Amino acid sequence: MKGMTIIVKTISSWVKVLIFMFGIYIIIFGHLTPGGGFAGGVILASSYVLLMLAFGREFVEENLSLPVASKLDCVGALLFAAIAMFGLFYGAACFFWNFIQAEYLADKETAFRLISAGTIPLSNLAIGLKVGASLFLIILVLSTFRPDVSVKEKE
Amino acid sequence: MTVPLPIFVAVPLATAFLLPVFAKRGKAVATVLANLATVSLLVMALCSIGQTRVYEVGRWSIPLGINLVLDGLSCLLLLAISVVSTAAMLFSVRYMEQYTAKAKYLSLFLLMVGGMNGVVLSGDIFNLFVFLEIASIASYALVGFGCGNEELEASFKYMVLGSIASTFILFAIALVYGNTGSLNMAYISKAIQGSGLNAGLAFALSLFIVGFSLKAALVPFHAWLPDAHPSAPAPISAMLSGVLIKALGVYALVRVLFNVFGISVSMGWILIILGLSSMVAGAFLAMGQWDFKRLLAYSSISQLGYVILGIGLGGLIIAQGGNLAWASLAILGGLFHLLNHAVYKSLLFLTSGSVEMSTGTRQLKQLGGLAGKLPFTRAACTVASASIAGIPPFSGFWSKLILVIAAVQAHFYWIAAIIVFVSLCTLIMYLKVQRYVFLGELPENLQQTKENRGSMLVAMVFLACLCVLMGLLVIIPALRNSILEPAVKVLTDGLEYSTKIIKL
Amino acid sequence: MLYALCFLLFMIGLYCAVVKKNMVKIVFGIMIMEYAVNLFLIMLGYHFGGVAPIIDKSQFDPGTGQIAGSFLNNSVDPLPQALVLTAIVIGLGSLALMISICIRTYEKYGTFDITQIRRLKG
Numbered sequence: 001m002k003g004m005t006i007i008v009k010t011i012s013s014w015v016k017v018l019i020f021m022f023g024i025y026i027i028i029f030g031h032l033t034p035g036g037g038f039a040g041g042v043i044l045a046s047s048y049v050l051l052m053l054a055f056g057r058e059f060v061e062e063n064l065s066l067p068v069a070s071k072l073d074c075v076g077a078l079l080f081a082a083i084a085m086f087g088l089f090y091g092a093a094c095f096f097w098n099f100i101q102a103e104y105l106a107d108k109e110t111a112f113r114l115i116s117a118g119t120i121p122l123s124n125l126a127i128g129l130k131v132g133a134s135l136f137l138i139i140l141v142l143s144t145f146r147p148d149v150s151v152k153e154k155e
Numbered sequence: 156m157t158v159p160l161p162i163f164v165a166v167p168l169a170t171a172f173l174l175p176v177f178a179k180r181g182k183a184v185a186t187v188l189a190n191l192a193t194v195s196l197l198v199m200a201l202c203s204i205g206q207t208r209v210y211e212v213g214r215w216s217i218p219l220g221i222n223l224v225l226d227g228l229s230c231l232l233l234l235a236i237s238v239v240s241t242a243a244m245l246f247s248v249r250y251m252e253q254y255t256a257k258a259k260y261l262s263l264f265l266l267m268v269g270g271m272n273g274v275v276l277s278g279d280i281f282n283l284f285v286f287l288e289i290a291s292i293a294s295y296a297l298v299g300f301g302c303g304n305e306e307l308e309a310s311f312k313y314m315v316l317g318s319i320a321s322t323f324i325l326f327a328i329a330l331v332y333g334n335t336g337s338l339n340m341a342y343i344s345k346a347i348q349g350s351g352l353n354a355g356l357a358f359a360l361s362l363f364i365v366g367f368s369l370k371a372a373l374v375p376f377h378a379w380l381p382d383a384h385p386s387a388p389a390p391i392s393a394m395l396s397g398v399l400i401k402a403l404g405v406y407a408l409v410r411v412l413f414n415v416f417g418i419s420v421s422m423g424w425i426l427i428i429l430g431l432s433s434m435v436a437g438a439f440l441a442m443g444q445w446d447f448k449r450l451l452a453y454s455s456i457s458q459l460g461y462v463i464l465g466i467g468l469g470g471l472i473i474a475q476g477g478n479l480a481w482a483s484l485a486i487l488g489g490l491f492h493l494l495n496h497a498v499y500k501s502l503l504f505l506t507s508g509s510v511e512m513s514t515g516t517r518q519l520k521q522l523g524g525l526a527g528k529l530p531f532t533r534a535a536c537t538v539a540s541a542s543i544a545g546i547p548p549f550s551g552f553w554s555k556l557i558l559v560i561a562a563v564q565a566h567f568y569w570i571a572a573i574i575v576f577v578s579l580c581t582l583i584m585y586l587k588v589q590r591y592v593f594l595g596e597l598p599e600n601l602q603q604t605k606e607n608r609g610s611m612l613v614a615m616v617f618l619a620c621l622c623v624l625m626g627l628l629v630i631i632p633a634l635r636n637s638i639l640e641p642a643v644k645v646l647t648d649g650l651e652y653s654t655k656i657i658k659l
Numbered sequence: 660m661l662y663a664l665c666f667l668l669f670m671i672g673l674y675c676a677v678v679k680k681n682m683v684k685i686v687f688g689i690m691i692m693e694y695a696v697n698l699f700l701i702m703l704g705y706h707f708g709g710v711a712p713i714i715d716k717s718q719f720d721p722g723t724g725q726i727a728g729s730f731l732n733n734s735v736d737p738l739p740q741a742l743v744l745t746a747i748v749i750g751l752g753s754l755a756l757m758i759s760i761c762i763r764t765y766e767k768y769g770t771f772d773i774t775q776i777r778r779l780k781g
Contacts, residue, residue: 034713038748070175077172081165087213088159095161096213138755142762281742288749295756299763307764308776314757315685319676321753322692325746326669329696332739333703 004054012054019047027128031117037127044132049139057143066140069133076130083119083126158199160210160223160276163233164286166192167269171262182257186248189261193244193268197237204230205637209278209656217657218342224278224656227641231490232275232398232406234638235497238621239397240268243390246505246614249607250389250512260300260388267293267394271402278656280328280415281338287324287403291317291370294399298387309379309386316379320369327362330355344415344653352416363411364425371404373463374433377456381440384455385448385517389508392448396455397501401493405459409466414645414652418470426467431573433460438580447507447517447592450584451500457577458496458543464570465489465558469646472565479647481564486643487629488557494639495550495625499539502618506536509611510592513604519588524597528604533593535615540585542622545578550625557629661702668695682764682771686757693750697743704736712737 023043030036052060087097098118170192177184203225210223225233244264251257270290277283295317299310332338334355335346347356365376372380380400384392412422437457444450469486472478509532510525511517526533542549545556555578562571606612628634645652672695675688712734714726761771768776 034711038744074172074175078169081169081172084161085165085169094211094214095159095165098213142755142759281745285745285749288753292749292752292756295753295760299760302763304767307760307767311682311757311760311764314753314760315676315689318689318753318757319673319692321749322669322672322689322696325693326696326699329700329703329739329742332700332742338738 008054012050016047016050019043019050023047023128023132027124028121030124031120037124038131040124041128041131042135044128045135045139048136052139052143057140061140064136066137069137069140072129072133073137076126076133079126080123080130083123157206157208158203160208160225161212163196163199163272163276164269166196167265167272171265171269174258174262174265177258185258185261189265190244190248192265193237193241196268196272197241200230200233200237203233205641206230207641218337218339221282222278222339223276225276226645227643228406228410228645229275231494231638231642232402233272235494236268236271236275236398236402239394239497239501242501242505242614242618243393245610245617246393246508247388247390248610250508250611253512254300254388260297263293263297264391264394267297267399271398274402275406278341279339280331280343283407284321284324284328287370287407288321290399290403291321294395297391298383300388300391301386306386309382313379313383316369320366323362323366323369327359327366330359330362334359340410340415341653341656344417344650345657347416348650356416360416364408367404367408367411368429371400371408371459372456373404373429373459374436374456377433377437380456381449381452384452385446389504389511392508393501393504396452396504397497400455400459401462401497405462405493409646413470413649417650418474420471420474423467423471423474426463426470427570430460430462430464430467431570433457434464434573434577438577438584442580442584442587445519447510447519447588448504450588451503451507454543454581454584455500457581458492458500461555461558461574462489462493462496464574465492465561466646468561468565468567468570473647473649477565481561483643483647484557484564485561486646487639488554488561490642491557491629491639492554494628495542495554498618498621498625499542499551502535502539502615502622503543505611505615505618506532506539509607509615512607514601519591521598522592522601523595524593525601525604526593528597528601529606531606531612531615535619536593537589538619538622540589544582544585548623548626550622553626553629662699665695665699665702668698680772680774682761682773685773686754686761689757690750690754693746697746700739700743700746704739706735709733709735711735712740
């Protein structure tokens, strides 16, 4: 795949920034508005898919190679697990205990602010990273027909 | 020692995502980490024997949040999963050297273990579905791991039937939620006791039975198992046959039938018929096979029939208001057979993997005379075969004996006769394995065969020792009261489960 | 009535998965089944005149931390929506795996027709 014409390339290089920003917005405001980690992650991945369609697969692989994306995928999942595990060491000592909310933000005034809801925005960030990277990986791997790439993706 | 219950799920999942990070640094680190995870799970499972606890995740009280429940039945399955996964993981240290992507294999393996632990511990029916899907998706990928023609085809077949089963289960969960307004199993059970079984719930129940029977490969729904289990790498076949079909199929089915909907006479008969047809059809189909692992896979269907038969017989006696002692004896037989089957069937699959790795084939007709070449594998295989066929000192004998006694006491003489008959068929098919693999003439091309040493040997010896010692679980009252009796009690209590959980 | 339509969609998916000979069509059949169930779940939570279950500032009293009663009475049930989100993620995972297996099989055999791909028997 060499990519499409110059018109498509120019427009998509503009639009990709907007899509990426929108994805980040959806993730960061996940606890206040509809959306969150999964939806935002899908949007992040879709900006890369747009690039892949416009510029060809090789261009995208130069920017975000398979091993790096796979590392990001794992880091997202590990962050999520770590946030859940931290709950075990604070106060109520319970898995998934929302320790930030309970210990530092136990104040009704903070509702509907960006920094509120304790660990939920952090989990959203981790999930967004995980979903974005893994969807990107799935699409990249499915678009290659080389027989030596192992095609085993989960979630 | 009280282990926080989510650890059983979190440790394998977190390790699974930690492993690909080490993929470049060297397989050794990843392998050691994965083994550490399974061994620590085994230790934690041993620590939580005999406890009954409810864990509210994130401190959300029961009807609102997700809860995890540890009771006797969960503990039994947890033990089986951790024993088999420890042995299989140890075995794959050496066995998986022949495949390329070992780190990916290890993380899929751990995902599967985490999913199964989640299914067993979950007290929330939708959560059970999520963990069931994690375990099944990991197992679909593992079945196709070799990426050969047969593996891909078997994986596709397994995946289609498995996905249909999952959709059925999800549909049933939706119907249950619509009719009872809750997803917590204890609260659903309370709501059903209050309202009785209406049309929607009855439909949901039938969907549950079909879905979980598909996952457990009981006989009308068994088409995927004989393809999927032989195609996977040997340690994975051991996991799939040893515990996956039990945790995803039998455990979930039994939990839903006994503790959520409440057992009735017709459901007891359904379980008995499913069990009997699996036993007989599985045994006959297994006898005609010439592929080592395929024979073992069919024999899994047959042995799973015993488990379902024992539990169904107990349920029938309870539903008819019969003697509770006979019912608990039948259920004890079924659950003990489940534990035994987990151990000896995984051992048999591991020995088949060892034979395949040494000789490069698993066709019975091309093998022979390996007794001298593979002495340890031969010994392990003989112990497991004797155990599965029910030769007295080994574990399989005790569970089958208990089942026969229970059937005779409840005056189901024909069921007892069928149990003994299928046991004879099992003996015949394992004599066939012994005859064609380890005895007879050694073919010319197998003269150079060498025994597999190292981790594979340790795993096989570990399981073989368990096979011999498992009989003690029923003979010594202290062990029986701490491991098997609580599990039986969960099932004989039936619907009282809900009041107990809500009180805790 | 609408529930019956959902069930019909489920049955169409099941028919497609069981009868069709093309691997990709089988995968689509399974996906149709999954989406029928998702639709059913969403409809379970819906009632006529319901509002989306998202709390915003106008329904929230920061002094007492209470939520307006009119919102609580009118909003639809959020739980099935959360369930559907999870089910969609799971469906995505299994869809990706199934499609990749289809691609691999196509590379090996050069066809999607399952009647021609038959090494394994009973």
